Amino acid sequence: MSSNDADARPYGRRAFLGLLAAGLTSFAWARPASRVFAPVTSQFSALAGDLLPVGGWRIYTISGSMPVFDPKTWRLEITGLVRTPVSLTYDELRSLPRSRQVSTFHCVTGWTVKDVRWAGVRFEHLLALARPLPSARAIRFVSLEEPYDDSLTLDQSLLADVMLAYDMDGAPLTRAHGSPARVVIPEMYGYKGVKWLTRMELVDAQPTGYWEGLGYDQNAWVGRSNGRG
Numbered sequence: 567m568s569s570n571d572a573d574a575r576p577y578g579r580r581a582f583l584g585l586l587a588a589g590l591t592s593f594a595w596a597r598p599a600s601r602v603f604a605p606v607t608s609q610f611s612a613l614a615g616d617l618l619p620v621g622g623w624r625i626y627t628i629s630g631s632m633p634v635f636d637p638k639t640w641r642l643e644i645t646g647l648v649r650t651p652v653s654l655t656y657d658e659l660r661s662l663p664r665s666r667q668v669s670t671f672h673c674v675t676g677w678t679v680k681d682v683r684w685a686g687v688r689f690e691h692l693l694a695l696a697r698p699l700p701s702a703r704a705i706r707f708v709s710l711e712e713p714y715d716d717s718l719t720l721d722q723s724l725l726a727d728v729m730l731a732y733d734m735d736g737a738p739l740t741r742a743h744g745s746p747a748r749v750v751i752p753e754m755y756g757y758k759g760v761k762w763l764t765r766m767e768l769v770d771a772q773p774t775g776y777w778e779g780l781g782y783d784q785n786a787w788v789g790r791s792n793g794r795g
Contacts, residue, residue: 622679625742628776633710633762635745642747646706646768649697656732656746662687665729669752672788684750686731689723692766704772707749708765716760716775718751720768727752730763755786 625632637656644652665688671679689705698720706717722728731750732739739745744761751758757777778784783791 622677623743624673624675624677627711628714629711631711632741635710635741635762637746640746640764642763643765644692644696644768645765647699647702647770648768649699650695652692652696654695659687659730659747660732662691667727667729669727669750671752672755674755674757674782674786674791683735684729684731685733686729686747686750688729692730693720693723696766696768698768701770702768704769706767706769706773706775707760707763708767709760710762710764714760714762714776715773716749716758716777717769717772718749718758719772722751725751725753753788755782755788755791757782758786 640656642652642654642659644654664685666683666685668681668683671682702720704717704719705723706715708715718728728749728751730747732745732747734740734743739748744759744763747763748761749759749763758775772784774784781792785791
């Protein structure tokens, strides 16, 4: 018997069932656990982002890792209070009317990046596809990075400089910057700009987002909220 064979330990039926049960029950506790540990991992992420800025940017996550975007399987779902639910591929998103802008990014922790060149689609074009019901009042944005979500009112989403961006500084968003798409609202602090977007849900009242649940303002206007504007 080789040393590898000697190290092997066959599993009996009872052990196998125990492992299976543990795997199944992990689905029950995984999401509540992420709610508990996300504030902790976000603090470590903030520390790393502050110590290792990239091109003036400080990259934060709430889970301790960044989602991986697969253009073959990713979809942008637009659901909720709409007449026509929408599911867009990455290519379909990029084929919508394209807008460009240059704006300053403000982080709630006090740093900024000036003259960021964004390209993407205005929300009016996305909403025209989904045809919101009269009862729709806000959009909940859901990230591939669970449990990150946030929201804007419909009026806020239609401001002239608000967009769903898929390019930054002349190139597609990188993983660190939120690929495949991120919300851009220059007049609010960056935590309102959900990265790694996968779903837009139209709702009848603005929900509490991840960061609001930790004490940040719902309306994160730069210089007029509880950030360091």
